[in-house]
Amino acid sequence: MAYEEYPDYLAMLAAKPQEKLALVDDAASFTYGELVAEARKLRAKSDLDLLQPAIFIHEDTIAGQLLQFLAYSGTTTRPIIATELSKNQHFEIKEIPPKACMGVMTSGSTGKSKLLWRDYHSWADFFPEQNRVFGVDESTIIFCQGSLAFTGNLNIYMGVLAAGGTLIVTEKFRPRHWLELIHQYDVNTIYLIPSKLLLLPKFMSEPNEQIRYIISGSQTMGRQEADKLLAAFPAAEITLYYGASELNYITYIKDKDMTEDRTVIGKPFAGVEITIRQEEIFINTPYHVEDISMPFSLKDRGYVDEQGLLHFLGRTDDICNVNGRKVSSVKVTNALTELPGIVEAAVLSKHVGDADVLVAFVASTASFSKQELVKLLRPSLEDYELPKQSVFLKHFPRNESGKIDKLALQNWRE
DSSP, X not given: OOGGGSSSHHHHHHTSOTTSEEEEOSSOEEEHHHHHHHHHHHHHHTTTGGGSSEEEEOOSSHHHHHHHHHHHTTSSSEEEEOOXXXXXXXXXXXXXXXXXXXXXXXXXXXXXXXXXXXXXXXXXXXXXXXXXXXXXXXXXXXXXXXXXTSHHHHHHHHHHHHHTOEEEEEOOOOHHHHHHHHHHXXXXXXXXXXXHHTTGGGGOSSOOOOOOEEEEESSOOOHHHHHHHHHHSTTOEEEEEEEOTTSOEEEEEEGGGOOSOTTEEEEEOTTOEEEEETTEEEEEOSSOOTXXXXXXXXXXXXXXXXXXXXXXXXXXXXXXXXTTEEEEHHHHHHHHHTSTTEEEEEEEEEEETTEEEXXXXXXXXXXXXXXXXXXXXXXXXXXGGSOSEEEEESSOOBOTTSOBOHHHHHTOOO
């Protein structure tokens, strides 16, 4: 049977070779048969919960989250894996779309998670296409890091299990440990956001030629970053995707097509259409959450070039109004990250005194004074685009999806 022909995710996994290793996390390991058996036990114990229309899952381990998710899959109680941020929020569930089989939560980069509803087919029908692009099949042994509350992780995990692959996962943020797991379990595929991926070569004494595929997203990547990864993983093919919780995967680009232009995020996945209206990106896809209409705007800005590749210019709210002048924080951020020694950067507009000022937050391996930083930026930016303040950080605050927590930066005090 094709993925989309099963009634729910638990039934999908029950059709896989039951003796095959499915999941290894920090606390335990499971074959497909053990995952299915444990999920069925939980479902049998959850009769009272099944009277509820939805349930928030607050398990600490990845295996615990997955087992609870599978236990409620296909029942009248929709599972929602709660983000850390959402645990302090109150959600009043009034009406659930009739086709919904699960709730998913946004990462809450603006300070609050949103609850969205999905039907089974909005993911299951797309698994064959995403697995084709990512190189995922029954031979896949993939390393991933992070909670299933991050929608990108949950989607990748379920896509790999749908293909009959094996998940090697951890909640720990320890790159040396990641490499130990990759070696111990003969991992051939890695899924991490770019900033996490680029930590791995720093802890490697020699290249790893066993990795065939690297899957990444949620942040930009260009030729320079791709070359660093390929030096560490010379046999790998890198795929960078652009996607959204409200939709699914939208576009992708392979390492061979990456250039110094980090705005390029590739061509659409099959079945996805992109249109541009006054620089605003609109997406038409059948693989979206419930109760939104197509075409849908994520409030992202961009354009499609002559080769049909989408360029991402930032969000519409990434345009900062600095004393009457419009400044793209993405343009300034890209100018910063192109400087030697700058590992990561973020730019925000803050109201200081009687004026709006542009503030650059920078993580760097080199030592810059604030004056030196502005001097290095002058060739690529207009005077009004230059940051008036600079904050140097060892590490950026991050949300559960691994993205920079801009709300925390907005409230930053030196």
